[in-house]
Structure formats: C-alpha cells, structure tokens
Amino acid sequence: MNLESLDGRLLFAVPKKGRLHEKCLSILAGADIQFRRHHRLDVCLVLNHPIALVFLPASDIPSFVGKGNVDLGITGHDVILEAKMQDHVTEILRLGFGKCALQVQVPESGSIKTVGDLAGKRVVTSFEVLAGGEYFDEVDARQQLSGDQKTRIEYVGGSVEAACALGLADGIVDLVESGDTMRAAGLHAIATVLNSEAVLIKSSVPKHTNLAPLIELITSRVAGVIAASKYVICQYNILRTELPTATMITPGRRAATISPLEDEKWVAVSSMVEKGTIATIMDQLVAIGAEDIMIFNLDNCRV
Ligand SMILES: Nc1ncnc2c1ncn2[C@@H]1O[C@H](COP(=O)(O)OP(=O)(O)OP(=O)(O)O)[C@@H](O)[C@H]1O
Numbered sequence: 648m649n650l651e652s653l654d655g656r657l658l659f660a661v662p663k664k665g666r667l668h669e670k671c672l673s674i675l676a677g678a679d680i681q682f683r684r685h686h687r688l689d690v691c692l693v694l695n696h697p698i699a700l701v702f703l704p705a706s707d708i709p710s711f712v713g714k715g716n717v718d719l720g721i722t723g724h725d726v727i728l729e730a731k732m733q734d735h736v737t738e739i740l741r742l743g744f745g746k747c748a749l750q751v752q753v754p755e756s757g758s759i760k761t762v763g764d765l766a767g768k769r770v771v772t773s774f775e776v777l778a779g780g781e782y783f784d785e786v787d788a789r790q791q792l793s794g795d796q797k798t799r800i801e802y803v804g805g806s807v808e809a810a811c812a813l814g815l816a817d818g819i820v821d822l823v824e825s826g827d828t829m830r831a832a833g834l835h836a837i838a839t840v841l842n843s844e845a846v847l848i849k850s851s852v853p854k855h856t857n858l859a860p861l862i863e864l865i866t867s868r869v870a871g872v873i874a875a876s877k878y879v880i881c882q883y884n885i886l887r888t889e890l891p892t893a894t895m896i897t898p899g900r901r902a903a904t905i906s907p908l909e910d911e912k913w914v915a916v917s918s919m920v921e922k923g924t925i926a927t928i929m930d931q932l933v934a935i936g937a938e939d940i941m942i943f944n945l946d947n948c949r950v
C-alpha cells in the first residue's frame with residue numbers, strides 16, 4: 648500500500664492490542680466496516696467505504712486524533728485526559744465497555760490508610776499527569792506540602808502493581824476493573840482519581856471537513872451496535888385492563904408497541920428494555936398477570 652491510496656480516506660484509529668482491541672473489532676464488524684489486515688501492517692484499507700483503519704496503542708490515539716492526523720478513533724477516556732487532549736478531541740459516543748477506575752492503591756497490611764497518609768511519599772504510576780498534576784498536587788496543597796516535601800510521582804510503563812512489593816513505592820495509581828490484579832498484589836484502593844470507559848472520538852479541529860457526513864454515518868452505525876448490545880426486546884401478552892401498569896414497567900425507548908389479539912380482552916406488548924434490568928422486569932410482569940413473556944436479543948439496531 649502506498650500513501651496515495653490513503654488520499655481522501657477517513658482515517659479511523661483502533662487500539663492495536665490490549666483491553667479494548669477485541670471489542671473494537673466486533674464494533675467494526677457490527678458496523679459492516681470490512682477490511683483485511685495484513686500480518687504486521689498497522690494501516691489497512693476498508694473494502695466497502697472510503698476509510699483506512701490505523702491500528703495504534705490506545706494511549707497514542709488521543710494525540711493522533713487531537714492533532715488532526717487521524718479523523719476518528721476509539722480509545723479510553725482516561726488516556727485522553729492523560730495525553731491532555733480533552734480540548735482537542737470531541738467525545739462523540741460513550742461505548743459502554745472498557746469500564747474501569749483509576750485508583751490510588753496501597754499495601755493492605757501497611758500503615759497508610761488514607762491519601763493524606765500517602766502525601767509526601769513515593770507513588771508509582773503509568774498516569775503521571777492524572778496522578779501528579781491533577782490529583783496529588785491538590786492533596787499536597789491540602790497537606791501544605793511544598794518543594795521537596797511533595798509527593799514523588801514516578802512513571803513506569805507497566806506492571807505498576809509490583810512497585811510496592813519491590814520497594815519502589817509506598818503507593819500506586821493504576822486502573823482497576825474487577826480488582827483481581829490489585830488483590831493479587833496485596834493492595835487495596837483508598838481513593839478514586841477517575842472513572843473511565845471507551846469512547847468514540849473525533850478531532851475538534853478536523854483537517855478534512857468534507858468527511859463530516861461519513862463521520863456521522865459511522866457514528867450512527869456504531870451507536871446502533873452499542874445499543875443492540877445494551878438492549879433486548881421484551882414481548883408479552885397482558886390483559887387490556889393491566890396495560891397502564893404494564894407500560895409503566897416496560898415504557899420502551901419512545902413508547903411500547905401495543906398490538907391487538909384475537910381475544911379482545913388481551914393485547915400483545917413489545918418493548919426495548921435494558922439487558923441488565925430484564926430479570927426484575929420479568930418478575931414485575933409476572934406479578935401483574937403477563938403471559939407468554941419472551942426476550943429476544945438484538946443483532947443490530949438504530950435508535
Ligand atoms: N482492566 C481493565 N478493564 C477495563 N478497561 C481497561 C482495563 N485496563 C485498561 N482498560 C482500558 O483500556 C485502555 C488500554 O489499556 P491496556 O492495558 O489494554 O493498554 P495496552 O494498549 O495494552 O497497553 P499496555 O499493555 O502497554 O499497558 C486503558 O486506557 C483503559 O481505558
């Protein structure tokens with residue numbers, strides 16, 4: 648592939664590895680963005696749209712998009728702030744995966760119990776900006792620590808959780824999802840710096856303004872894929888007299904679809920419901936006499 652073949656194409660950055668990679672590939676498939684990635688090549692042309700995919704480390708994507716070298720990207724909200732790119736990129740969609748928290752962690756059995764206790768000591772992290780300027784500067788100010796007394800923030804590229812056991816740090820600032828990594832390292836969280844999830848971003852100062860309609864199309868498709876994974880269709884039969892209560896339980900996104908049945912006393916209701924609430928909703932429907940309750944997964948949708 649030569650560089651000319653990228654001319655006029657929308658450049659779309661996707662994490663090349665790590666926690667967000669697989670989910671991004673399924674979003675691309677759901678949005679019907681077709682490509683064949685050649686072994687070891689990080690740029691590849693999309694077959695059915697004027698788009699080229701650029702596979703980059705998640706933490707590099709904010710700068711590429713923020714500087715306008717790439718038009719669109721998927722990455723973590725955390726790394727946008729860490730790269731100080733929040734004023735240069737627009738978060739178009741929250742994607743509902745890659746959810747984690749950046750937390751201050753200390754040894755479970757140690758004497759440090761609060762962030763105040765950790766102030767002035769050594770903190771190791773891959774998030775120097777968020778941990779340092781954004782967080783511990785304030786903690787230090789509250790504790791009236793200045794100059795040499797201030798908390799020392801040291802950068803490491805990975806395996807942050809090992810820093811305390813290795814005697815490199817008194818505490819760390821690192822991402823936590825299930826907490827397994829933290830607990831395995833004998834640490835516990837004493838404060839949250841930030842909550843994060845994956846987001847779809849575009850440049851706030853796009854170089855190629857003619858790409859706006861394509862960005863809108865891709866955004867709408869990605870939103871559809873995300874919504875399809877978040878909602879199910881709940882369908883059931885209910886006595887007409889119970890309809891007001893039923894539609895309060897399953898109001899749908901705009902409104903529930905109500906269809907008449909041969910038996911005039913009954914109606915069928917069909918409604919989009921958030922996946923996480925479905926068990927409770929079915930309990931409530933059973934309690935008001937709903938019958939033939941069926942739940943259907945969505946392959947894709949537009950909302
Ligand atoms: N345990 C996790 N659960 C959910 N999301 C996570 C988790 N860890 C990281 N993330 C999200 O994924 C992004 C990329 O993190 P990840 O650890 O996969 O980086 P990476 O590209 O593999 O880099 P490296 O392996 O060098 O740390 C993070 O910025 C964060 O938004």
Ligand SMILES: O=P(O)(O)OC[C@H]1O[C@H](OP(=O)(O)OP(=O)(O)O)[C@H](O)[C@@H]1O
Pocket residue numbers: 665666805806808821822823824825826827828829
């Ligand atoms: O709370 P948990 O579910 O255990 O997740 C937290 C871990 O996930 C991330 O690392 P990852 O496993 O992606 O590998 P990395 O250290 O190579 O970035 C993060 O840096 C933590 O170490």
